[in-house]
Amino acid sequence: MTGPNRHYVLAAGGTGGHLTPAFALAHALERRGHHVALITDERGVAIPGKPDFLPAHVLPAGRFGKNPLRWASGVSSVLEGRSMALRLFDSFEPSAVIGFGGYPALPALLAARKAGIPSLIHEQNAVLGRVNRLLAGGVDAIATAYPEVDRLKPKYMDKVHLVGNPVRPEVLALRDEPFPPFTEDGLLRVLVTGGSQGARVLSEVVPDGLAMLQPALRSRLQVTQQCRPEDLDAVRDRYSNHGIPAELGTYFENMAARLADAHLFIGRAGASTIAELTAVGRPAILIPLPIATDDHQAANVREMVKAGGARSIRQHAFTAKELAKQIQALAQRPETLATAAHAAWNCGRPKAAEDLADLIESFGGAAMQDVIRVAGEDARIASEQLAGDPA
Template identity: 80%
Template sequence: MTASSRHFVLAAGGTGGHLTPAFALAHELERRGHHVALITDERGAAIPGKPDFLTTHVLPAGRFGKNPLKWIGGIMAVLKGRSMAKRVYENFNPSAVIGFGGYPALPALLGAQAMNIPTVIHEQNAVLGRVNRLMAGRVDAIALSYPAVDRLKAKYEDKTVLVGNPVRPGVLALRDEPFPAFTEDGLFRVLVTGGSQGARVLSEVVPDGLSMLAPALRARLQVTQQCRPEDLEAVRARYAGHDIPAELGSYFEDMAARLADAHLFIGRAGASTIAELTAVGRPAILVPLPIATDDHQAANVREVVKAGGARSIRQHNFTAKELAKQINAMAQRPETLANAAHGAWNCGRPDAAKDLADLIDSFGGADMMDVIRVGSSEKRSAEQVTQAATRETAE
């Protein structure tokens, strides 16, 4: 698609789950010759992996907990952030503002709407997040990562577009690489991670679970595990006690390369994690975070589990014995693991960044976006999406 250079603003909360797809979209828009800026909070401004070309603006983000007495402070912060966002737009003149969820996206989107700038939200999870729920009726388009998204009202269907969850270019480059050879006498490489800071339950359960594998499988283990810094020595001692070779760290810069080599992934079910697993095609045992808002990680696993690409264990059932049982079932025969890898790969949406950029490109310049999947089978253009949003606003 060719289009004249324009300006776009991405707004996202300060977590990797919000910012990873925002960064992927920024790369695609910059590749097309557009100028991109980011609105986030202090955490987001400091997060690793931010593109060098991405100018960042830090806005106050009001938080709204269960205590109504604290809402006044949250409202004041949102209003201040809205005013600051409007000043950014006056100088930057964006063709559209794209929200990726998280509290910093709220004042950014409200500021854009006050200035009649088109707005789009992208939902990474299989449950519509709080800020996206609040803004769904007011934005011009809603980009989804899953065909079925909980807490999304049916009346917004006409402006929803299924694009997937954009992943890092380095991970996406692995999609056409074959699943690493897994033979009856070769290494069995397991990658364990609980997100940017690891997860204590994985540190406590996984070493013992791997020690209970069938002897022939256990003897071939080669483990890489990301842990919390304070857990490293205890986990190292657990693996040493089981005589299982394991490389441990609190952060791995070359995570894409480690995912490329892995035969099995064990970890949480965050949106970016699942997007990367399905982009590459790696079997997984997923343990949804039980305290995730609206239990969205449990919803995130539905599609890949149904496709046979992963198994899900709720945390209260995540014991060493259950983990060993599931791994034995997946890995005792090479073809079983390879089939699971193919099931995960089939759930991948490798064109997510491109499709989302096509949608964004349709605001403020292009006549029509490329055809993008909507719902389970329909196809709509961004022009139709925008018309539907206009009708919704009028109603």
């Protein structure tokens, strides 16, 4: 425990991208002796990985699309959620409220502002998300995962702190483990995932791309691939026809162990994925999701690609031939793959959860401290800005 016992509220949308760093922060704060509560939606309550010590509260959180006719119901939900959050704050008395993006964070952070409770937002992606863009002006600090964050207004830079993206403890524990040996005649272990629901394009392209590798490399492949349930049989047939050994599944229980064994990762470029790849130090071929909001996955890959730890292929150019070309370039010589792994490792920010916890502990106590400084009403506003706030 690093200071007096305090209460903190974390607010996050119900996806893994928002909740994984929230859970990692909850662990860090709980280890320091603090009490933590979570505000989320129905999906977030049911998501795997929620700490047992973390009570969850579901609040209404209206969505605001492009159709103004739907704004009224969104405004009503936000107001209801804000009122519920205020009642929670009255009983829980948080020292600060921390938002991780997603619509459930909106009423919680608006309530914190109304109650005069210090607040902070954490942005996992390299593009400031819609809800975080709305809230940025009213919070006390903005924590980021990347040195460059698009759509973050220059006038907010004096309260920006680069901390990184917190990852699961079981993944972080692998950081000091060496890159698995890869020799001229040893196995090349490839891990392929497309996020929590898999990705059809990976199921269609990866088996054929691996089959196009030079025989000396193709004969050494050992593949683990996550697929959608409806794609599983077709992918199994593809690998069987190519004579490539592959373990397929719709969900893998211990993904950290599989990442530890992998020499090469192929998959999407979500914020949590990149945080884990750089925490462990695994080279990657990344295919940003083309329909991601504000094309944020393409922005997420910039740092890792620039460092030499990953290669990025836009989905329209993601063909079997192009994939084989990139794998061949990375894995033809053991030293090339090892160098890429080290470059990925250098991009990692393993102290993200602790640095974020340090920043949060500065609320309600001493004056706010610089963790890693990179630069020096309500529902009506929410509906207007969410519908079309300029960057």
